[in-house]
Amino acid sequence: MTGSGSEPAAEPPVVVKVGGAKAVDPAGAVGDVAHLAANGRPVVVVHGGSTVVDETLERLGIEPDYVESASGVTGRFTDAETMEAFAMAMAGKLNTELTAQFRSAGVDAVGLSGVDGGLLAGPRKSAVRVVEDGKRKIRRGDHSGRIESVNADLLAGLLDGGYTPVVSPPMAGDEGDGEVTAVNADADRAAAAVAGALDADLVLLTDVAGVYADPDDPETRIDAAATPDELAAVEDAAEGFMGKKVMAAREALEGGAGRVVIADANVRDPVVAALGGEGTTIERAALGGDGTAGGDDEAADGQTGEADGDSGPAEPDGGETA
Template structure:
């Protein structure tokens, strides 16, 4: 039985609805209360739910409290991300798997959800090769920066999640991921939380809701009245990718990865709206459907992505 089949059985949803993966952003502007309440309602209704969270703001604060400065670099392909050396990685793990995951798990349990907190390292939940060096742009010049602790997620342990869901638990998942070393060793490394959620959603065949601090993807990033409500064709997706800027470009990238992996739809929506998860599943925000993927179009950015830093998205 596949992970997605096992989750479908675990959910016991008479309506045949797929599981839901909810990614809660970690920016200060994001209030998780609405998402917590919605997840509790979904679980009460018998829906299988997995929560993934980010935490870039708290990671930066933790780094600063330890007397360091957060370091961001620009990749050779123009993407800005966190550079995570050994000291920053220690702070990252403290903030994400320690503080934030524990606090969010407690909020869900207070709401009556039988939540269990997991990092991507636990049970090999999120796994892929470690990147110890990245190509960056400094003063207009391409350089190799070594000492990095990041990775690109290649697999998500759907069977682990399915087992927890079958036992009535709601997983609350946080980076770091399991970084595989060339010598067979394992090192906890940084991974983007949106793309972690995408890996989980794809593995489970789940609907993915990416909650953030805006209503969705805007055609004009400065004008909330230009919300793009849906992308259902390859042309729609091209327009969406062109409109997405900054942190939103990572969310659109994560959406395409989730859809390619097996998710049927991805919704980018406002975490601070009333009933944010339920509203997103009902059509608010920006909905991206699997039909938007052009299966004949090879992803020729794949090679470049292995050189990029993996920032923790808000």
């Protein structure tokens, strides 16, 4: 009791994004999520799956097709055949296996794809602008999309019932004629959308300890950003796959998340450590003003080098279909 008769403020939910790269071990996150859930803190897990997607494509004899946007961002082109493999790998294999891991750890986990209940939804991009041999072209037949809505009521209902949602792409792609197609979406940005919708803290787990001022020197980790200038410094320092994560961090904060931490998945108690300040913490105050300043959409749906191999290609004109 507090002595004044008032209840202490409840901690916000936590969205934990577990990377899908081979270098990211989910075991520590599984144990931490079990600890948090057992202590009554609501947790939503979002996962990527680059390694499993690539392995599935290889087994099926499908050559991955990467394209470059006009802004120089490289991403996967997801044609119909690749989309089948993507859905098999993400929703069929990886989500089921990760949900089983959580349940083995005592977590009442429920596996969901972004299509289930319209959990992650937005317009499908069937055509994207790319650069091939130095020339700008439009490629059609893509199965990717931009998340514009999150079914927060579905997640809140599960959390209120004591369940831990384990979420993965694909998302529900709106074809514009009322039809819905499962399409590729970036897992970092999916986690950002979920965190924003739930006003949650977001922990982006990866295979490095945060954002480094010198990308080659872990000793230069930027510990925190709480002002617009500090956020700008983080964005300037983020290269390669980290640029996508910092972009997702900004989107989460703009959407309503309280803070974002980019941290190492492979340390002991990675989620608890991240929430305690280990990693690069970006506060909502870093947006400045009313906290809704927009970022650069030019590389919005792009996938960079690391991490999950699960995003669509960059669309330099804001994700419009052609």
